[in-house]
Amino acid sequence: MENKLDSLSTKDIKNLMDFLEIIKIDLEGEGEPYIQYIAFDDFPKNLKITDILRYFMLLKDLKVFHYIRDRKYRVPGSKREMEYRIHKIDDFKNFYDEFSSKYKIILKSKSVNRIAPKTLITIDTRGNFYFNGKIINFQTTESIYFKIFKCLYLESNLNDGLCSYEQINQFLEANGEENIKDRKKIAKRINNGVMNLFRFAKGLPRFSPEGKEIIRVSRGQGLKFYNPMI
Secondary structure (H helix, E strand, C coil): CHHHHHCCCHHHHHHHHHHHHHHHHHHHCCCCCEEEEEEHHHCCCCCCHHHHHHHHHHHHHCCCCCEEEEECCCCCCCCCEEEEEECCHHHHHHHHHHHHHHHHHHHHHHHHHHCCCCECEEECCCCCEEECCEECECCCCCCHHHHHHHHHHHHCCCCCCEEEHHHHHHHHHHCCCCCCCCHHHHHHHHHHHHHHHHHHCECCCCECCCCCECEEEECCCEEEECCCEC
């Protein structure tokens, strides 16, 4: 999927996300997927018919959809529809989850690359993180500490840098970690992850050049992520 996403413009990425949201709603309301029909009028106005057809074909190329047909009716008052077939709803859900994650990274990285000044910590389109222009090396991107860092970068509040324990926990669970409900256990898992982050991530210091903590605990709330403009 990476190569096809890399070739998409920022506008395409935003439009494709809008497209996927409508398909998701369509599938959730239909039960067993298999053959589905959706009217062009159901899509947002910012999506042209040519865009919709292109995104359908993209999902067909990626094996998310297995059959596509543009149904053109001549009956007065009827709507032009797309007919599409999907063998397993999980095919779409997996693509949707993966794209949603990449969508945030790609848009943020393209925004950072286009607008100056940059932030202290940045990310490129392949998901590599940089501290003050130098790459951060993680032992593994499957670890809890990496997922916490990624969540902080993508989800923290732009004004005060806060990312709540609930936000981080939801991000961890959405990315394959154990479902935990106990608040103390949630906080412990996250705080342990932060300690491991600074042990195993090479090139990520605890403090910014001016001496402020990159990540600090906001007691009872979550973590605060310091990523200033430079």
